[in-house]
Amino acid sequence: MATLTRDHLLDMHTMLVSRYGGRFGVTSNDTLEAVVATPHQVHFGAHRYPGDIAKMSALVYALVKRQPFLSHNETTALLALLWLCHHNGFHILFPQRELSAHLAAIHQQSDDSALYTWLCEHLNSSNDIPF
Secondary structure: OOOOOHHHHHHHHHHHHHHHOOOOOEOOHHHHHHHHHHHHOEEOOEEOOOOHHHHHHHHHHHHHHHOOEOOOHHHHHHHHHHHHHHHOOEEEOOOHHHHHHHHHHHHHOOOOHHHHHHHHHHEEEHHHOOO
């Protein structure tokens, strides 16, 4: 699976702030590093987030919930998800406004299960296309 690094996320954040305004920077380097590491967590020898969609969901949820940037956390999360889908062969089967509503709802959720379920229902792998 193609993954995003700290530098990728910082570049996305910088591009968004440059284009749309807002505040540059991170709230904490440790928080940003923890967000980047979230999809790769291993507990007792097993991956906490098995599968590409679970890893994407975990990263997006962590970006929104932990707020590593001074601004544009939700927008960076959306851009990160689109990047991950593109680079991992997933086709998006939903309008972006619908996804934006799900990202906004993350603030009231205690884990990424609702986002994960929604992504499973709305993403198709390029391997699922019959041609």
